[in-house]
């Protein structure tokens with residue numbers, strides 16, 4: 270049987286983590302006070318009690334509202350640092366974090382303020398704990414492709430700090446093909462590419478992300494099982510899926526963890542990884558995801574080792590760094 274010490278000891282890599290989704294209610298209130306931002310909640314407890322979601326959109330509404338307390342470079346530093354402390358506790362040794370610049374630039378926050386705060390915290394954690402990292406800029410898919418292209422232009426001066434481009438926010442009704450030109454431009458500029466697909470949206474969106482956006486990894490992707498031909502492709506090409514178990518349960522992609530298809534995906538030979546997505550909202554950082562998966566699905570030692578290895582291999586870390594992590 271799998272014990273806590275074994276799960277703790279596994280070298281972990283997080284590939285699907287929205288930094289804005291690590292904003293704990295306590296820090297949200299602290300920053301609201303520091304910045305004189307009004308929150309429509311009276312207390313931390315009342316805010317936490319509101320974290321009852323029916324679907325992706327009901328979560329996103331609170332997530333964007335929460336981000337309104339982030340104003341200064343120090344705010345983004347504090348946010349990122351708090352997340353990295355959790356990484357250190359959970360033996361997460363490499364992180365590739367998403368940020369949503371449009372959520373902030375549309376409120377008048379400078380792109381530089383956001384990325385400089387995030388980057389400085391990542392740098393400090395690398396110095397202190399040897400946690401390596403990459404930063405992935407996500408386009409908000411409920412906004413237009415023109416806005417995505419404008420964001421890509423804003424990122425240009427910070428290009429050396431950004432490893433890749435992703436696509437997140439409301440999935441259904443915003444198919445990957447809407448961003449075909451923006452992703453082509455990003456590829457041209459040398460970015461690595463990923464996209465959320467097949468979380469709530471259909472398997473067809475996974476095809477589109479692969480064929481029209483040329484992404485290297487699929488974020489979520491759990492709905493691939495609806496399409497046998499797609500599963501065969503994902504297995505043959507060993508295209509990584511960054512699966513987020515607690516997120517999927519909290520957003521009702523699966524009714525409960527025992528119904529999650531992660532074990533089935535692994536057994537079918539898909540390159541699955543475990544990630545926490547928006548841990549402050551879904552109640553679990555990396556180890557909590559490991560624990561809940563083990564409690565509900567009961568994986569073998571070999572499957573846990575495979576999950577750990579998959580994440581290292583699926584990362585955008587250098588070959589030298591991957592060799593250290595393996």
Ligand code: ADE
Pocket residue numbers: 287290325332437438439440465468516546547
């Ligand atoms: N933004 C933050 N978390 C997300 C998720 N799980 N899906 C889509 N967009 C997101």
Ligand code: ZN
Pocket residue numbers: 285286287437465488546
């Ligand atoms: Zn996500």
